[in-house]
Amino acid sequence: MKKRKTKVAIAGISIMLGAALAFSGCGKETENEVSVPSSETMNSAADIELVNTEGKVQSDLTGEWVDPEINNRRPVAIMINNIGEAMPQSGIGQADVIYEMIVEGGITRLMAVFSDYSGLDKIGPVRSARQYYVRAAEQMDAVFCHIGTSTLADNELASSGIDHMDGMSGIGNYFIYRDNSRVAPHNAYTSEEGLNTALENSGFQLEHSLGYEPMFRFNSKNKDLEDGNTANKITTAFSANRQPWFEYNEEDKQYYRFQYGEEQIDDQTNEQLHFQNVLILYAETYSVDGYLMEVCNKDSGDGYYASNGQYIPITWKYASGTLHFYDESGEVLLMNPGKTWVTFFDESNKSGVIFE
Numbered sequence: 001m002k003k004r005k006t007k008v009a010i011a012g013i014s015i016m017l018g019a020a021l022a023f024s025g026c027g028k029e030t031e032n033e034v035s036v037p038s039s040e041t042m043n044s045a046a047d048i049e050l051v052n053t054e055g056k057v058q059s060d061l062t063g064e065w066v067d068p069e070i071n072n073r074r075p076v077a078i079m080i081n082n083i084g085e086a087m088p089q090s091g092i093g094q095a096d097v098i099y100e101m102i103v104e105g106g107i108t109r110l111m112a113v114f115s116d117y118s119g120l121d122k123i124g125p126v127r128s129a130r131q132y133y134v135r136a137a138e139q140m141d142a143v144f145c146h147i148g149t150s151t152l153a154d155n156e157l158a159s160s161g162i163d164h165m166d167g168m169s170g171i172g173n174y175f176i177y178r179d180n181s182r183v184a185p186h187n188a189y190t191s192e193e194g195l196n197t198a199l200e201n202s203g204f205q206l207e208h209s210l211g212y213e214p215m216f217r218f219n220s221k222n223k224d225l226e227d228g229n230t231a232n233k234i235t236t237a238f239s240a241n242r243q244p245w246f247e248y249n250e251e252d253k254q255y256y257r258f259q260y261g262e263e264q265i266d267d268q269t270n271e272q273l274h275f276q277n278v279l280i281l282y283a284e285t286y287s288v289d290g291y292l293m294e295v296c297n298k299d300s301g302d303g304y305y306a307s308n309g310q311y312i313p314i315t316w317k318y319a320s321g322t323l324h325f326y327d328e329s330g331e332v333l334l335m336n337p338g339k340t341w342v343t344f345f346d347e348s349n350k351s352g353v354i355f356e
Contacts, residue, residue: 026284026296061096061115061140063218063337070116072207076195077142079133080110081125084260086186091123093266093273099136101295101344102285106239109133113142117192122268124189126167126176131156132295132344138162139298139322141212143204145195147176147188152292163204174198215322219334222253222276228310229355234278236343237352246278246341248309255306257341276338278306279325280353281316285346295344297323303345304353307336311355 056065061075080092082100092098095112103109111133117123128148134156137144147167149157157164167176167188175194179187199206234255235245244259254274257264263272281303284296300317305325314333315326325333345353 026294026299058218058337059096059115060214060216061113062339063216063335066115073115074204074206074208075113075115075140075142076117076199077111077113077133077137077140077144078123078190079127079129079144079146080112081127081186082108082110082259083186085182086125086127087260088265088267089124090189090268091117091120091266093269093271094120095339097140097340097342098273098275099133099342099344100236100244101130101132101136101297102238102242102293102346103130104287104291104293106242108238108242108244111136113137113140117195119192120268121191121193122179122189123191123195125182125186126188126190127185129153129157129164129166130293132293132297134160134162134164135298137164139318140215141208141322143199143202143206145175145190147172147185150292152288152294163202165198165202171198171202174201213320213322216325216340217332217334218337222308222336222338224308225305225310225312228308228312230309231278231306231311231355232309233354233356234280234306234311235354235356236280236345237354238345238349246275246306249274250309253308254338255341274339275341276307277335277340278311279314279340279342280304280306281342281344282347282350283344285344285348297344301347304355305333305335306355 053065057068057071059066059071080089092112094117095114097113099111100108109127126147128150129146130150131152134144134153138160144162144164165171165175175190175198176188177194179189232248233245235243237243246255246257248255254276255278257273265272282301283299286294288294298318302313302315304311305314313328317324327333
């Protein structure tokens with residue numbers, strides 16, 4: 001296993017904004033009253049380390065200390081090919097958050113979310129949009145980047161009005177290039193230069209609006225889970241042929257990613273993908289037309305949060321334009337600073353998620 005030691009994030013203060021929550025599902029909306037924990041349930045004074053942060057702020061995506069201009073800037077969310085022919089992938093080891101959800105044929109696709117893609121000459125392979133990935137990008141106030149769409153994704157893009165860049169459109173000439181060492185459709189890539197040029201010509205607002213609400217809440221420092229269960233290995237068996245997994249490394253407190261029977265590598269660094277946090281979120285998942293899939297990620301459900309070799313049950317709810325996460329007692333979930341992997345998993349196949 002290829003490993004890289006990570007620095008423990010410098011501590012800071014997590015802030016929670018109370019809100020009245022209104023929930024919407026796949027094609028229907030309901031309203032519920034939700035008890036929002038007070039600020040007293042957040043970090044206590046004992047959790048706070050007073051340090052010189054040199055003008056930095058805690059990242060909304062990782063909880064780590066970053067420059068304010070990076071945190072104020074909207075991230076980019078890039079659709080990533082995840083089948084065997086697309087391995088190894090490029091540049092995604094630098095992503096702050098990676099989503100995995102099933103698509104047609106029992107395979108999965110990824111969405112890599114970057115607050116900072118500087119220095120990356122190759123990110124991809126970039127693939128086409130699916131409607132539930134459009135929603136996931138919108139929930140993070142990200143600019144959504146893809147090459148092509150499905151019919152359902154087309155409808156979602158039109159109805160949502162989300163800012164997006166399609167490599168099949170004119171703006172694609174700015175940010176998509178082809179790597180001739182691979183065959184289409186596994187050879188479309190983007191880069192720092194291409195993304196910046198496309199964004200400069202997009203006309204999009206590139207900073208978060210005043211009403212923006214972050215999805216995640218973070219501890220001020222790395223903490224073990226209270227009453228957590230052992231999670232040294234996490235398998236997400238989507239099907240008999242699709243069973244990626246994570247292995248916990250106690251030395252650096254990271255979850256290392258495996259798929260197709262081997263380490264999942266970023267070929268730009270030759271390092272294995274690894275994460276501080278793993279979120280498993282159960283959602284209604286079904287085929288819309290016998291082929292295209294739907295994942296109801298604009299609703300509510302239960303799931304698990306894993307970090308530091310342990311996991312706990314959680315619930316998730318969509319409200320105020322984003323997802324909110326809660327522990328078993330109903331308190332806002334505070335995650336450890338670091339990168340996060342998010343898997344939306346079929347709620348009818350809960351036995352497919354295995355903790356060891």
